Amino acid sequence: MExxxxxxxxxxxxxxxxxxxxxxxxxxxxxxxxxxxxGNLIIMASITCSQLINQPMYxxxxxxxxxxxxxxxxxxPKLMTDLLTENKVISYxxxxxQLFTTHFFGGVEVFIITGMAYDRYVAICKPLHYAILMNRxxxxxxxxxSCAGGFLHSLGLFLLTxxxxxxxxxxxxxxxxxxxxxxxxxxxxxxxxxxxxxxNSGLMGLVIFVVLxxxxxxxxxxxxxxxxxxxxxxxxxCSSHITVVILFFAPVIFVYIRPATTLPEDKVFTLFYTIxxxxxxxxxxxxxxxxxxxxxxxxxxxxRFWKGKPMI
Numbered sequence: 001m002e003x004x005x006x007x008x009x010x011x012x013x014x015x016x017x018x019x020x021x022x023x024x025x026x027x028x029x030x031x032x033x034x035x036x037x038x039g040n041l042i043i044m045a046s047i048t049c050s051q052l053i054n055q056p057m058y059x060x061x062x063x064x065x066x067x068x069x070x071x072x073x074x075x076x077p078k079l080m081t082d083l084l085t086e087n088k089v090i091s092y093x094x095x096x097x098q099l100f101t102t103h104f105f106g107g108v109e110v111f112i113i114t115g116m117a118y119d120r121y122v123a124i125c126k127p128l129h130y131a132i133l134m135n136r137x138x139x140x141x142x143x144x145x146s147c148a149g150g151f152l153h154s155l156g157l158f159l160l161t162x163x164x165x166x167x168x169x170x171x172x173x174x175x176x177x178x179x180x181x182x183x184x185x186x187x188x189x190x191x192x193x194x195x196x197x198x199x200n201s202g203l204m205g206l207v208i209f210v211v212l213x214x215x216x217x218x219x220x221x222x223x224x225x226x227x228x229x230x231x232x233x234x235x236x237x238c239s240s241h242i243t244v245v246i247l248f249f250a251p252v253i254f255v256y257i258r259p260a261t262t263l264p265e266d267k268v269f270t271l272f273y274t275i276x277x278x279x280x281x282x283x284x285x286x287x288x289x290x291x292x293x294x295x296x297x298x299x300x301x302x303x304r305f306w307k308g309k310p311m312i
Contacts, residue, residue, distance in 0.1 A: 007166035010095050010185075012088045014079075014175045015267055026083040032279045033076045039282030040065040042296060050295040056134040057123070057237075058292075060116045061285060063143060067112060068278035071105035074098055075176045075274045082175065092166075095177040100158045102176065103201075106273070107150030113248070114208055115142040116241060121215045124234050125222045156200045160193050173262060178270070180255070180262050194259050202257035209249040216242055236288045243284050248277045 015025055043065045052058035078098070082088040090098070122133045157179050164186040174181040179197055183190040216238055223234045251269035286292045 007092060007168060007170045007185075009089050009091045009170065010177065011171045012078075012082055012090055012175060012177075013171055013173050014082050014088055022083045026080055029076060029080050029083070029275065032275050033072070033080070036072055036076075036275075036279045037069065039279070040068050042300065043282050043285070043292075046292070046295045046299045049299045052291060052295050056119045056139050057116060059136075059139050060112055060119060060142075063146075064109065064112045064116070064281065067105055067109045068281055071102070071109055072275055072278040074101045074105060079175045090177065095172075095182075096158065096162055098177045099161060099179065099182070100154050102154075102178070102274075103157050104150045104154035107153035108146050109150075110205070110208060110248075111146035111149040112143070113241075113245060114212060115139075115146060117212050117215050117245075118142070120238055120241060121219055124219045124238075153200060153204065157197065160196055160200075164188065164190070164193075174267060174270075176274075180266075184262055191259075198257060198259065202253065205249055205252045206257060209245065209253060212245050212249075213242075216245075240284045240288055244277065244281060247280065248273050 014022075016022055044062055047053050047058045047062045047065075053062065075098070078090070119134055123130050126133065161179055161182055164182065165188055166182075166185055167187045169185065172181045172185065179201075180194075183194060183197070219234070219238055223231045226234060251272040254269050255266050286296065
């Protein structure tokens, strides 16, 4: 443990050393972060203040929006700060905290997306049993299981990293503290640990992705018997879910399914599931969703909302 204490802080090399590129990146990520907060807060308020909160799909969407905010907030503020400063330093303690929280909220998001896929599968493939299978108690259980799954996933990576000896160098070739860049800096052979990371993140992501795509394939197979209107509604809902799944899981699998190595492309792919997808989620889930658009209009576009309730 003495060796580990030789490094008390890490230097994040970030996305680029070019000053002009850093300023452009800062402006871009600032707009992204504002869009993430605005879009997800609108979704959360619209669902909570309408009858949609009683529907399982929107119950999960509400918590997906919350997990998006918490997930991206573990990375984006620090990234934007580092883009404007010369000294891109993060303490050892904060680095381990960022590692844990990022994977915790990311894991929660993955399992909530899985819960949403299960909800759509039951709604379309077992419509007569939907009210029984997706009651509020079941939804709460799925939400608790998502939090527990995210915690176990994050705890596994945290324990694999926290006991590694770091004795220098201390430059992390990334814009946040992630497990593979940290394994690269460890003073011991991390070959076996790398395979445990693959099992924890890469294989888990791949298995969940395959399960999700299989469930949507079953949904698409079953909607053939629907009327044209109901088929269009089902396909519209599922297409948004499939888009989120592909945008989120494809970069995750690319980064974590291989042995403990880092590639220059990793930073770009990581941006997708830490910033881009949380920004696009509100658009993906509302543009083709009539119920969501109606709820937004009802909550945000009424005269009563802007003027407040009349005094009694």
